Amino acid sequence: MKPLMDVAALQARLGAGRRTVLLDVRWVLGDPHGHEHYLAGHLPGAVFVDLASELSDPAVPDRGRHPLPSSGQFQESARRWGIRKGDVVVAYDDSANMAAARVWWMLRDASLNEVYLLDGGLAAWRAAGLPLEPGPVHPARGDVELGSGQMPVVDAGAAAAWPRDGLLFDARAGERYRGEVEPVDPRAGHIPGAVSAPTTGNVDDAGRFLPREELRRRFESLGVVAGLPVAVYCGSGVTAAHEVAALELAGFPAALYPGSFSEWSNRPGLPVAVGPEPGGGGTEAREGGRPAGNSAGGGGSVAL
Numbered sequence: 001m002k003p004l005m006d007v008a009a010l011q012a013r014l015g016a017g018r019r020t021v022l023l024d025v026r027w028v029l030g031d032p033h034g035h036e037h038y039l040a041g042h043l044p045g046a047v048f049v050d051l052a053s054e055l056s057d058p059a060v061p062d063r064g065r066h067p068l069p070s071s072g073q074f075q076e077s078a079r080r081w082g083i084r085k086g087d088v089v090v091a092y093d094d095s096a097n098m099a100a101a102r103v104w105w106m107l108r109d110a111s112l113n114e115v116y117l118l119d120g121g122l123a124a125w126r127a128a129g130l131p132l133e134p135g136p137v138h139p140a141r142g143d144v145e146l147g148s149g150q151m152p153v154v155d156a157g158a159a160a161a162w163p164r165d166g167l168l169f170d171a172r173a174g175e176r177y178r179g180e181v182e183p184v185d186p187r188a189g190h191i192p193g194a195v196s197a198p199t200t201g202n203v204d205d206a207g208r209f210l211p212r213e214e215l216r217r218r219f220e221s222l223g224v225v226a227g228l229p230v231a232v233y234c235g236s237g238v239t240a241a242h243e244v245a246a247l248e249l250a251g252f253p254a255a256l257y258p259g260s261f262s263e264w265s266n267r268p269g270l271p272v273a274v275g276p277e278p279g280g281g282g283t284e285a286r287e288g289g290r291p292a293g294n295s296a297g298g299g300g301s302v303a304l
Contacts, residue, residue, distance in 0.1 A: 003104065003245040004209060005090055005116035007124045013088070014044075021083050021139075022046035023091040024122075025055075025100040029184070037094065041132035043125060047081045047139055049091075051238070055102050064263035065184070065236035066102075071148040074106060078146060082139025083112075092118035092125070096207035098199060098239045105241035105256065109153075110146035117245060120208040127206070151244075152255035154231045156264055159257045163193025163278065166229030169222070169254075170194040171243040172261065176235070179274030185235065187265040189274040196276070197222050197232075199239045202246035215250035224252050233257035233264075 013020050024046040026034035038048045049055065054077040056066035069077075083089060089107060091100040097117045107115040118124065126132075154162060162168045170177045170190045177196040182188035190196070201218060203209055210218070224230060230252055234240035237258040247254040264270050273280025 003117055003248050004119040006119045007128045007130070010090055010118060011128070011130065019084075019087060021081065021087050021089045021142075023049045023081060023089060023100070023103055025049045025051055025091055025093045025103055026122075027051040027093065027099040028095050039135060041134050042137075043092065043122070044131065044133040045137055046092075046133075047137050049077075049081065049103055051099055051102060055106060059262075061266040062263060064259040064266070066238055066262075068106070068237070068258050071110065071146060074110060075144070075146040078107070078110075078144050079142040081142065083142040083144040085144055087112075087114070087142070087144065089115040090118050091115070092121040094122040096123075096203045096242075097121050097209075097245075098242050101242035101245050102238050105151060105244060107146075109151040110148055111150050112144070112146065120206055123207050152231075152253070154255045154257045156257075156259060156267065156270065159191055159231065159233060159264070160270065162229070162231050166231065167223050168194040169197040169230065169232045169243060170261075171197060171199045171232055171234040171240045173198055173200070178276050179272075185262050185265045187272045189272040189280070190278075191233065191261070191264055192271050192273040192280060193278050194233070194273075195222055195278050197243065199234070199242045199246075202242060209246060209249055212249055212251070215246055216252075219247060219250050219252060224250075226252075230254040231257055233260040236260050236262040 022043050022045055024038050024042045026038045035048055057069050059065045060067060091103045093100040100117055104115055104117050159168060174196055175181045177190045179189035230247060232240040232243045232254050237260045240256055240260055244254045244256055265272060275281040
């Protein structure tokens with residue numbers, strides 16, 4: 001399965017009248033106005049997807065900030081978005097697909113075969129000079145039947161053991177991995193043994209995924225080799241899905257740790273490493289012990 005569709009291919013589909021469900025996942029941590037941005041202008045016919053309420057259960061400390069919803073809840077949301085059996089779905093956002101990757105991964109996990117990320121997202125559509133449409137879209141209810149368990153996942157126990165025989169990627173910003181800042185979670189640092197691989201390294205300056213060969217070189221430089229098991233986490237399991245998509249594009253399958261660091265750091269019995277190396281080397285960040293000078297709005301980019 002290829003995870004991407006470019007603007008030209010999408011425009012051709014829409015121009016030919018081929019049924020395509022467009023999902024607008026406008027959401028960025030710290031900006032609660034995603035729906036308002038959507039209403040101001042979105043791809044014609046696109047349906048708004050609320051990441052916080054439709055792609056997540058309410059936050060629970062020992063499950064993380066964005067726990068996955070039940071399969072029944074997710075199917076209800078997908079039908080509300082108008083998805084029917086056999087539909088092609090294209091998701092996008094206005095942040096290099098860092099949020100849209102969540103619904104891409106969830107629909108793939110739920111057995112939907114043809115679901116894609118719009119490469120470059122809303123910015124690429126705008127750059128092509130294509131029109132936007134204001135206001136809400138209320139599609140006819142869909143009838144899609146979704147399953148579950150089609151994408152590999154790991155839990156906290158598996159994530160703890162993963163670096164012994166595989167490669168565990170931390171997709172957050174480097175400063176969060178090192179424990180220099182932690183804007184949202186109770187402890188700063190990373191899962192011991194994890195390798196820093198920020199999602200921002202998957203895309204170019206325009207927010208498009210790097211070409212396949214460049215992604216392969218990137219991940220190989222971080223230790224990926226054919227046959228080595230790879231798993232990915234981030235802050236709350238959102239942008240880690242973007243890294244799973246990038247790895248798939250490069251030809252490497254990867255598992256997702258949905259609870260990610262927001263779950264891990266809320267469990268006092270689990271160790272946290274700090275510093276630039278996978279094994280740490282600095283002082284472990286204890287629960288409640290954020291670095292001096294850090295605040296909920298402070299420092300660095302945030303991988304959710």
